[in-house]
Amino acid sequence: MNNLIFLNGNIPIHVYNKLFKGEKNFIIAADGGANHLKENGIKADVIAGDLDSIEKDVLDFYKSLNTVIKRIPEQETTDFEKVLNYCLKNKYDKLKIFGAVSERADHTLNNFSVLKRYFRKLDITLYSDEFEIYFVKGVSEFSYKTGNTVSLLPFPKAISVKTKGLKYSLSNENLELGKREGSLNISVSEKVSVSLEKGFLLLFKNHFVNKS
Secondary structure, three states: EEEEEHHHHHHHHHHHHHHHHOOOOEEEEEEEEHHHHHOOOOOEEEEEOOOOOOOHHHHHHHOOOOOOEOOOOOOOOHHHHHHHHHHHHOOOOOEEEOOOOHHHHHHHHHHHHHHHHHHOOEEEEEEOOOEEEEEEOEEEEEEOOOOOOEEEEEOOOOOEEEEOOOOOOOOOOOEEEEEOOOEEEEEEOOOOEHHHHHHHHEEEEEEEOOOO
């Protein structure tokens, strides 16, 4: 079972269609994310948030399908965080997030910040038009196509970073925002490894799902 969360940002629907459509999915919409789901003919199992962004006809539509509606009125957290707390309480893990990256830079950065607070409690991957995005937990090893981008973003610091399979290799080196980042590296092997000892390192790798 795939646990998919749709936020109210830019939805890379081609990624959903290629990787998850037709699979066994449990789908949660964070408030206005439900608008995107209805537009694309996707059934929500749960809608959670303060419900200030979901359109009334969309809310009524999902109510008619017996979708679970969880209104969380407090304003100390974003809808993204509300949904993550809902997942923690209900023991939903291995979350795939759509709509966290958008044209609003402030929203996107805030979603990265929320991800930083929860990535050790939950297994979370964000999907954008081009990338899978997640915080590295100790070591991340993955198969990859050579000649493609892997970006490493300290958030704000990553200590003793090591890489294998990248053109510009790192060996026990420190990264820090405003001093040294690791963006736009290039894979030179079909196996890539990234690790760190301390701190926070956001990794961007291509999911190779074309829009066509």
